[in-house]
Amino acid sequence: MKAARYYDRGDIRxxxxxxxxxxxxxxGIDVAYCGxxxxxxxxxxxxxxxxxxxxxxxxxxxxxxxxxxxxEMSGVVYAVGEGVTDLEPGDPVVVEPYIIRDDVDTxxxxxxxxxxxxxxxIGLAGRGGGLAEKIVVQRRWVHPVGDIPLDEAAxxxxxxxxxxxxxxxxARAGDVALVTGAGPIGLLTAAVxxxxxxxxxxxxxxxxxxxxxxxxxxxxxxxDPRETDVVAAVKDVTxxxxxxxxxxxxxxxxxxxxxxxxxxxTGVIVxxxxxxHPASLDIQKLVLxxxxxxxxxxxxxxxxETIRLVQSGKVVLKPFITGVIGLDRLIDEGFxxxxxxxxxxxxxxxxPRA
Numbered sequence: 001m002k003a004a005r006y007y008d009r010g011d012i013r014x015x016x017x018x019x020x021x022x023x024x025x026x027x028g029i030d031v032a033y034c035g036x037x038x039x040x041x042x043x044x045x046x047x048x049x050x051x052x053x054x055x056x057x058x059x060x061x062x063x064x065x066x067x068x069x070x071x072e073m074s075g076v077v078y079a080v081g082e083g084v085t086d087l088e089p090g091d092p093v094v095v096e097p098y099i100i101r102d103d104v105d106t107x108x109x110x111x112x113x114x115x116x117x118x119x120x121x122i123g124l125a126g127r128g129g130g131l132a133e134k135i136v137v138q139r140r141w142v143h144p145v146g147d148i149p150l151d152e153a154a155x156x157x158x159x160x161x162x163x164x165x166x167x168x169x170x171a172r173a174g175d176v177a178l179v180t181g182a183g184p185i186g187l188l189t190a191a192v193x194x195x196x197x198x199x200x201x202x203x204x205x206x207x208x209x210x211x212x213x214x215x216x217x218x219x220x221x222x223x224d225p226r227e228t229d230v231v232a233a234v235k236d237v238t239x240x241x242x243x244x245x246x247x248x249x250x251x252x253x254x255x256x257x258x259x260x261x262x263x264x265x266t267g268v269i270v271x272x273x274x275x276x277h278p279a280s281l282d283i284q285k286l287v288l289x290x291x292x293x294x295x296x297x298x299x300x301x302x303x304x305e306t307i308r309l310v311q312s313g314k315v316v317l318k319p320f321i322t323g324v325i326g327l328d329r330l331i332d333e334g335f336x337x338x339x340x341x342x343x344x345x346x347x348x349x350x351x352p353r354a
Contacts, residue, residue: 003132005066020136027142028079033154033349034130035072046276050124059118063126071097071123073130074153094156096141097122114300133352143303152317160299160306162189168296169245169270173197178243181250182209184347190218195314203230206343231261251275265289322346326354
């Protein structure tokens with residue numbers, strides 16, 4: 001089968017690899033769609049970051065580069081291993097793409113399994129990936145999606161990132177949030193916030209992405225930071241108070257600086273983006289405003305609630321999909337577009353069989 005294989009920074013190859021074996025306790029999935037994630041772009045430009053370099057296998061997966069990429073996947077079950085009784089061939093599903101030790105409790109009773117030692121991700125540290133025709137994963141990572149269309153279902157994973165960030169923020173209905181960046185994570189975070197009754201302002205220089213924020217209704221205030229003093233605009237919206245919460249979704253220093261100035265005293269800032277380089281922080285502003293700065297990584301017990309948000313109609317995912325390409329066009333029409341022409345696209349999906 002065809003798969004996108006990461007060898008090193010700037011070196012991803014489309015190759016033929018053996019189909020994975022369905023073993024006891026696992027589920028075989030025909031991949032329908034896989035999104036290109038900002039994390040994938042960071043690996044291509046700045047990595048390896050999450051991907052174990054050649055000669056340095058991951059302590060859980062035992063794998064290192066070359067690695068099959070892709071972790072934002074949807075598909076259809078084609079086989080189940082011995083012991084799997086609650087799924088069957090034909091079921092539409094998504095994958096919560098974790099690589100976690102087998103003895104870690106990943107039930108709803110554990111709200112910190114995503115922080116367990118050596119945690120990593122399917123499609124980054126091994127165990128196959130969604131940028132391939134098939135994948136086999138442990139049953140605990142497979143979530144049925146019912147009647148959600150499979151192209152939209154491929155966005156459940158990044159939507160879960162936004163949902164977890166919302167939970168980390170402790171934001172409540174009636175709060176005002178500033179989101180810096182209207183890429184996929186920024187827009188999907190805004191979608192969750194709006195669904196939860198929070199007023200959202202977005203700062204984004206790309207006209208297409210600002211337009212998406214307006215068209216989809218995920219933000220009530222949309223600013224171009226090249227033309228607008230975002231801090232002043234947010235204070236106008238909040239009668240001088242400042243935003244209750246901020247979400248950093250760019251890994252760009254000026255956007256982070258804007259949040260420090262735009263949130264109210266005692267405000268909360270949640271950093272969602274993966275930074276491939278060090279950031280700077282004006283500690284004095286943090287101290288004098290008593291700002292609460294929080295990191296967030298991925299999700300924990302988030303997929304079921306995120307799927308319910310989509311099934312309820314509170315979050316509509318279709319408008320965020322701006323392109324579907326075949327695996328052979330992954331670099332030139334996928335990565336290169338999102339790196340060098342990201343003002344022209346939001347979420348690009350890959351159909352491994354196209």
